[in-house]
Amino acid sequence: MIAAWMLYSVVVSVPVALAASGVGALLRKHGIAERFVWLGGVVAVVTIPLGTLLAALVAPEAGPGAMSLSSAPIVGLPGLLVVPDSSMLRNVDAPLVLIWMGLTVFLSLRIVRALVRVSVARSRWTPDQIGGARVWLTDDLGPAVFGLLHPRVVLPTWLRNLPREQLDLVVLHEQEHIRSRDTWALALTVVLRLALPWHVGLWYLTLGLRQALEIDCDRRVTRARGDVARYGETVLTVARRVRSMNPPPLPAFTESTSFIKRRLVAMTQPTRTLGRVAAAVIAVLGVFAFAAACGIPLPTAFQDEQPDQVEIPTTADDAASSLRALSAEPQFTPYTVAPSILNRSEVVQAMGREYPPLLRDAGVGGTVRVYFFIDQDGRVQDRRVDVSSGHAAIDDAALAVAEVYEFSPALNRDQKVPVWVSFPITFQVR
Numbered sequence: 001m002i003a004a005w006m007l008y009s010v011v012v013s014v015p016v017a018l019a020a021s022g023v024g025a026l027l028r029k030h031g032i033a034e035r036f037v038w039l040g041g042v043v044a045v046v047t048i049p050l051g052t053l054l055a056a057l058v059a060p061e062a063g064p065g066a067m068s069l070s071s072a073p074i075v076g077l078p079g080l081l082v083v084p085d086s087s088m089l090r091n092v093d094a095p096l097v098l099i100w101m102g103l104t105v106f107l108s109l110r111i112v113r114a115l116v117r118v119s120v121a122r123s124r125w126t127p128d129q130i131g132g133a134r135v136w137l138t139d140d141l142g143p144a145v146f147g148l149l150h151p152r153v154v155l156p157t158w159l160r161n162l163p164r165e166q167l168d169l170v171v172l173h174e175q176e177h178i179r180s181r182d183t184w185a186l187a188l189t190v191v192l193r194l195a196l197p198w199h200v201g202l203w204y205l206t207l208g209l210r211q212a213l214e215i216d217c218d219r220r221v222t223r224a225r226g227d228v229a230r231y232g233e234t235v236l237t238v239a240r241r242v243r244s245m246n247p248p249p250l251p252a253f254t255e256s257t258s259f260i261k262r263r264l265v266a267m268t269q270p271t272r273t274l275g276r277v278a279a280a281v282i283a284v285l286g287v288f289a290f291a292a293a294c295g296i297p298l299p300t301a302f303q304d305e306q307p308d309q310v311e312i313p314t315t316a317d318d319a320a321s322s323l324r325a326l327s328a329e330p331q332f333t334p335y336t337v338a339p340s341i342l343n344r345s346e347v348v349q350a351m352g353r354e355y356p357p358l359l360r361d362a363g364v365g366g367t368v369r370v371y372f373f374i375d376q377d378g379r380v381q382d383r384r385v386d387v388s389s390g391h392a393a394i395d396d397a398a399l400a401v402a403e404v405y406e407f408s409p410a411l412n413r414d415q416k417v418p419v420w421v422s423f424p425i426t427f428q429v430r
Helices: 002-029 035-057 089-124 157-161 164-179 182-195 200-225 228-241 257-268 276-295 316-327 344-354 357-361 392-402
Strands: 126-130 133-138 144-146 152-156 366-374 380-387 410-412 415-417 419-427
Touching: 002 035, 002 089, 002 200, 035 182, 035 200, 089 182, 126 164, 133 157, 133 164, 144 164, 152 157, 152 164, 157 164, 164 182, 164 200, 164 228, 182 200, 200 228, 200 257, 228 257, 344 392, 357 392, 366 392, 380 392, 392 419
Parallel strands: 133 152
Antiparallel strands: 126 133, 144 152, 366 380, 366 419, 410 415
16 A cells, blocks of 8 residues: 555654754764764664565565465555555555656656766866865866765866865865765665655655765864864855755755855854763653654554444354354454464465466466455455456456465454455466
């Protein structure tokens, strides 16, 4: 369920972003590098939702002619794939995928265009030595670092008009980016934003990481040279002159006006000693972010408004009556933990055994969606065709395979409940 997973991914990023902002601000006041906090946040908001999804989708490889079990509703992943056919969320999956792909293509083209412009301009770069460092002079690109494996400091020619001391500070700033491998961190953010362009939490954290890289670099330069006033003047001078041609993967000397102000404040404010209270706050925020993000439940099953809710029977007769009513026909049944397939290998074998030989030899396959009614003990009490494959023989084979399925009971909170679930059973020649 694409829409549910996207929403889940954004919600997971909220506590991580809040903690990264808080911890980053504390570290900044105490003169401590904050890049790793933001980098950890970027990794967390991607790996937590992806890891949860991949863990649920891992299934044994099916043999020849068997169905792909990973395409069935996976147990232990409530609501992500278990969404009623009537839910409006099913109707937005396809448009969301198209929008997702469109954004990725659009952003990729912008980056490719910028990199192509830089590559074309490289033939006009002039090597030079400034402050004992090798640099490349350009018409209007930089100051920045270009390249991953062999990074180069690129400077616009007009920087040669700066006083020698300021020019050395600019070069030292870019060399610090190279020594800290900042180009790799920024390249990672670009790749992740291309892969998940809709992820607002990821965009916020990557912006925070980019700014943290600059502030940390400023701090190292001022500690090395000690002249904060001259360095701040250099930042302002370059900011007034630089043009916005730097492509996204390049760590540039300058940023937006608001961020320039933040950099100046960070380099001029007195640093504090990191006391026990501040260290404890940082630790608590980090633990809170990780625990809160991991503890956010996956989207539970969605349902249309239904005034009648399933009630827990109070007597044996009530229980039997309720079970008979529930088993009469497929219907929505609330649960928080889906029933788990206990015998996947037997199902795979049954798929190969029941696949009609004539259809297999002719290369004819199909998918049948089968309803299962599973009682509170995990026993399958009923099987019905939900959506036909269009071939009666394939439908009959799917029902024969359905006889083999064994499940663990579904849970609604901590109570075992009977449920209807629908699984796709796919026959295809491999």
